[in-house]
Amino acid sequence: MAHLTIQRGFNVNLARGVVSSRLAKAHMNMRCRDTIRLRLRPVIRQSFTLHASERRVHTFTEATSTVTQQGPPAYQAPKTGILSILPAKWVPYGELIRIDKPTGTYYLFFPCLFSTLLAAPMAEPVTSIASVVGTSLLFFSGALIMRGAGCTINDLWDRNLDPHVARTRLRPIARNAVTPFNGLAFTGFQLLAGLGVLVQFPTSCLYYGIPSLLFVAIYPLAKRVTYYPQFVLGLTFSWGAMMGFPALGVDLLTNSTALTAAACLYTSNIAWTVLYDMIYAHMDIKDDAKAGIKSIALKHDADTKKVLTGLAAVQIGLLAAAGTAAGAGPAFFIGSCGGAAVALGIMIKRVDLKSVKDCWWWFVNGCWITGGVISMGLAADYLIRLRESEREAAKPMQASRELKKCTIV
Numbered sequence: 572m573a574h575l576t577i578q579r580g581f582n583v584n585l586a587r588g589v590v591s592s593r594l595a596k597a598h599m600n601m602r603c604r605d606t607i608r609l610r611l612r613p614v615i616r617q618s619f620t621l622h623a624s625e626r627r628v629h630t631f632t633e634a635t636s637t638v639t640q641q642g643p644p645a646y647q648a649p650k651t652g653i654l655s656i657l658p659a660k661w662v663p664y665g666e667l668i669r670i671d672k673p674t675g676t677y678y679l680f681f682p683c684l685f686s687t688l689l690a691a692p693m694a695e696p697v698t699s700i701a702s703v704v705g706t707s708l709l710f711f712s713g714a715l716i717m718r719g720a721g722c723t724i725n726d727l728w729d730r731n732l733d734p735h736v737a738r739t740r741l742r743p744i745a746r747n748a749v750t751p752f753n754g755l756a757f758t759g760f761q762l763l764a765g766l767g768v769l770v771q772f773p774t775s776c777l778y779y780g781i782p783s784l785l786f787v788a789i790y791p792l793a794k795r796v797t798y799y800p801q802f803v804l805g806l807t808f809s810w811g812a813m814m815g816f817p818a819l820g821v822d823l824l825t826n827s828t829a830l831t832a833a834a835c836l837y838t839s840n841i842a843w844t845v846l847y848d849m850i851y852a853h854m855d856i857k858d859d860a861k862a863g864i865k866s867i868a869l870k871h872d873a874d875t876k877k878v879l880t881g882l883a884a885v886q887i888g889l890l891a892a893a894g895t896a897a898g899a900g901p902a903f904f905i906g907s908c909g910g911a912a913v914a915l916g917i918m919i920k921r922v923d924l925k926s927v928k929d930c931w932w933w934f935v936n937g938c939w940i941t942g943g944v945i946s947m948g949l950a951a952d953y954l955i956r957l958r959e960s961e962r963e964a965a966k967p968m969q970a971s972r973e974l975k976k977c978t979i980v
Contacts, residue, residue, distance in 0.1 A: 646741045646748075663743035664757060667726060668719030674935045676711075676718045678847070679808050681942040682840045683710035686815025688949035689836060689897050692956040693829055694819045696964070703953070706772075706818050710811065713768040720761035721787050721807070727754050728791030736858040775817045783810040795863075798870035801845040801852070809840035832896040839889035843941070846882040846915070849875065851934045854927045875924055883915040890945070899952050906948025914941045 649655045654662055654671050669675060687706050691698040726733065726744045733745035743749040749757075762784075769780050786807035793800035813833045816823050823830045845867065852859070852868035853875070859866055871878050887908055894903045918937050923929040 646746055663748040667723050667743045667749060667754065667757065668761070669722050670719070673715075674938055675722070676715050677938050677942065678844070679718045679811065680711050680714035681811075681938070681946065682809050682836075683707070683714060683811030683814055684942075684946055685840070685949060686812045686833065686836060687818065688815070688946065688953050689832060689893065689899070690816040690819045690821050690829065691953050692899075692960075693816075693821055693826075693832070693897055697957050697960040698819050700957070702819070706815070709768060709771055710814070710818075713765060714811070716761055716765045716768060717787070720758055720765060721790075723754055723758045723761065724787060725791045727751060727758070729794075732862055732864060735862040736855055736864075738855055738858070772814075772818050773820065775822065776814060779814055779817050779823075780810075783807060786810070794865055796865070798865045799867050800865065801848040801867050802841065804848055805841035805844035808844045809837050812837040812840045828896055828898075832893045835889045835893035835896060839886050839893060842882045842886035842889065846879055846886065847934060847937060849879060849882075850918075850922060850924070850930050850937075853924045854930045876919055879919045883912070883919060886915070887912050894952075899949075900955060902955055903948050903952035906951055907945045908948070910944030910948060911941055914944055 648659070648662065649671070652671050654665050657665050665671065684707055687703060687710065691703050726742055729739070730744045730751060733739035733742050739745060744751065744754050769777060772780075786803060790800060790803045790807055793803040797803075813823065813836075816829050816833050821829045823833055849867050852866040855864075856866070856868050856872065858864075860869060867878070868875065890911065891904065891908045894907065914937070918933050918940070922933045
């Protein structure tokens with residue numbers, strides 16, 4: 572607060588802006604001690620003394636002054652993107668499922684796509700293109716729903732931790748835009764929707780799919796007890812690497828070749844999940860340390876790129892093993908394995924782990940780059956083997972026609 576003290580010996584003529592000494596003498600016995608208090612920001616206690624002879628204003632700051640620190644920016648409703656077109660009451664729920672940040676959905680979908688393309692040539696007969704496309708679309712819708720459910724469960728567990736991390740403090744539950752009860756009810760609705768998608772697959776998929784919910788529920792707890800919660804996330808996000816086989820009628824329990832391929836693909840995707848989430852974890856590394864949240868990025872901060880390189884080698888090695896078990900051809904090993912090696916090598920070399928912006932860029936774009944080249948290699952191998960199977964199927968018919976011609980002759 573600032574105090575303007577008009578002392579004896581002068582009067583301030585506010586109308587004309589001049590000091591009249593004669594008026595000051597006429598009112599010598601009058602002492603004006605009224606105080607005018609002005610609000611100033613930032614708050615600094617100052618004293619302004621008006622001296623008649625010098626007609627100057629001296630400013631000084633008291634030792635007991637306090638400065639109000641500017642807090643973090645408040646929440647602002649989205650003005651662009653898909654959230655901006657939703658009704659206001661729906662926006663917190665859209666934010667809860669990260670509908671405006673679909674990268675997590677893509678990371679959940681890619682293992683499903685990998686397994687579908689890897690399993691398609693192993694089916695008897697080889698799965699048609701229409702069936703592969705239809706199955707992939709079902710997997711994508713399931714990934715969209717279940718990723719949202721996982722985010723909601725995560726935010727429910729972390730509702731007391733998120734307010735202490737800059738990136739998460741404005742999440743709907745953390746800022747009280749969604750109550751825990753409403754969040755729990757919303758989770759139930761999403762799980763029912765996910766079940767609706769799951770029952771569109773063969774019945775055996777129910778037995779393979781439902782156990783994954785255990786990992787969805789315990790992942791947020793892992794951050795509190797271990798520096799390696801990314802491995803639990805890997806167990807969750809990679810589950811789709813097994814689902815493509817039963818979805819196309821390839822039984823993992825009776826087909827040992829398919830089981831080996833699925834197991835190698837699943838563990839390969841776990842390594843990929845840990846790799847990209849380790850980069851993601853570097854965005855919050857300082858806040859996580861303050862909030863007591865554990866992550867592999869904190870544990871191996873000094874050797875992150877060495878760990879990333881090791882994870883990439885494991886991922887590509889297991890991916891190659893999955894292709895070998897499935898009988899994949901050169902298109903897979905050159906396109907999927909070779910392409911992934913190049914993509915991951917470039918990412919690991921170029922990513923700046925000290926830059927939040929750079930980590931986010933590689934997290935988002937690395938999904939499409941690495942996932943894209945693996946998918947293209949698998950798709951090329953599938954189409955080649957589909958064509959070969961069609962040729963093999965056509966041989967008996969062609970032989971039968973030639974036999975008929977010989978008989979007629």
